[in-house]
Amino acid sequence: MQNTKEYLSKVTGNDYIDIELFNKFNVKRGLRNADGTGVLVGLTRVGDVHGYIMDEGEKTPVDGKLFYRGINVEDLVAAAAAEGRFGFEEVVYLLMFGVLPNKEQLDNFSSLIGEKRSLPPNFAEDSIMKAPSRDIMNKLARSVLTLYSWDDDPENQSPENVLRQCLELIARFPTIVAYSYMAKKHYYDNESLIIHLPPPSCSTAETLLSLIRPDQQFTKLEAEILDLALILHAEHGGGNNSTFAVHLVSSADTDTYAALTTGINSLKGAKHGGANIQVVGMVEDIKKHVKRWDNVGEVADYLLDILRGEAYDHSGLIYGQGHPVYTKSDPRAVLLRSKAATLAVEKNRVEEFELYRLIERLTPEVFKKFNGSGKDMCTNVDFYSGFVYGMLGIPTELYTPIFAISRVAGWAAHRMEEIVAGGRIIRPAYKCVQKRLDYTPLASREE
Known part of the structure; x- marks a missing residue:
């Protein structure tokens, strides 16, 4: 491209903002206060991150706690371990509906998620295999956007319809990630293409391990540890970058596929999910x-x-x-x-x-x-x-996608919350520090 360096110098020169101006106008850079605490921009009932106590303006360190719908995540992990079961599906139910399920509700919900793991007819062939990506997060984002076209009612913002969409996406994320990875291995790494059907009776952790391993074999301990990782990454309050991004675009009344893709694109960043x-x-x-x-x-x-x-x-x-x-x-x-x-x-x-x-x-x-x-x-x-x-033998390129497989539960819960309780488009302020300039006619501009 001609004059690339010239164009770049104009961009870097004209986009530079003196750090002192942020202090002058009391800008909360990164939406953080001077003491490091986050700027309060919303309310949520989904998750709470407790890491310190503010006492007379001083931050007092305490042992960290993470709560899902008011319940300590440590208790959720301990209960699943004590009962010898996987816990991620219970966490998804809790985050989405705000209450713990009884055994029948949990069994029915787990079956529902298992049944929805399969992708629409020809989707894998047409949308994943024919357009693979070296980056799995990129392919996950494109796939979620493409699923809009397979939805008969994609723009309906009613809580009932959005809930349906969210549950379908939560169920499908492991399948999309696994198929995208297998396509990447085949088309870019010159390995054999191996595609398994998602087992409907398996947990999310078991499903992912089954789909990304040629022999579909894994130990109970391996599945338990992956399940734990999914539980721990499922939600982290409304202020983390990807969840706030979902709140932000959901407040504009965009569709579910666009909103959750925004979360994926945020998580893809090295400062967040990587x-x-x-x-x-x-x-x-x-x-x-x-x-x-x-x-x-x-x-x-x-x-x-x-x-x-x-x-x-x-x-x-x-x-x-x-x-x-x-x-x-x-x-x-x-x-x-x-x-x-x-x-x-x-x-x-x-x-x-x-x-x-x-x-x-x-x-x-x-x-x-x-x-x-x-x-x-x-x-x-x-x-x-x-x-x-x-x-666990999981390749590096799947680390952040696994994060997404888990965090989509939190994103979905926060999207539902924004639709039910939000009501106003999120619109923070930016102060323009560019000085006023007179327009110069084309013929009078310097060479």
């Missing part, structure tokens, strides 16, 4: 450069090099550490770490798991040494999720 991939890359880099993984001094020194921007990707970030809401602990990381320890034994990766644990323990000390900060810093869920998926 963080666990960064963690895996960082740990692999540490493994290459640290000779003794159990040596506290060697690991701490390399973490310090990462913070200085002298190692790994030179970003100065230790990925998987810290969270904008949680302070002392992220309950999702705590639960996933426990299961990761068990799986590491089965997969003979205990030494690697201990390296993760050592990084987790050392990071606050290294941060304090680096910048003198003694503030609380916790490991977040991204730190262990990628490691767990790797032990």
